[in-house]
Amino acid sequence: xxxxxxxxxxxxxxxxxxxxxxxxxxxxxxxxxxxxxxxxxxxxxxxxxxxxxxxxxxxxxxxxxxxxxxxxxxx
Numbered sequence: 001x002x003x004x005x006x007x008x009x010x011x012x013x014x015x016x017x018x019x020x021x022x023x024x025x026x027x028x029x030x031x032x033x034x035x036x037x038x039x040x041x042x043x044x045x046x047x048x049x050x051x052x053x054x055x056x057x058x059x060x061x062x063x064x065x066x067x068x069x070x071x072x073x074x075x
Contacts, residue, residue, distance in 0.1 A: 036044070063071040
């Protein structure tokens with residue numbers, strides 16, 4: 001059993017943290033929007049996606065062309 005004051009303190013701490021986090025996130029996104037134009041953000045996102053796809057397919061292509069024993073030994 002928690003004393004009444006401790007339970008209220010825990011509730012206030014959780015709500016305070018959530019509110020502070022919301023302010024930090026909103027402030028961060030405001031700064032990002034002021035630095036990068038929407039088209040730049042879109043191109044950066046698409047570039048990241050392209051890099052992720054290439055990083056997934058290049059090793060998979062190598063593994064498909066290689067003998068099974070060699071591919072399994074390199075993992």
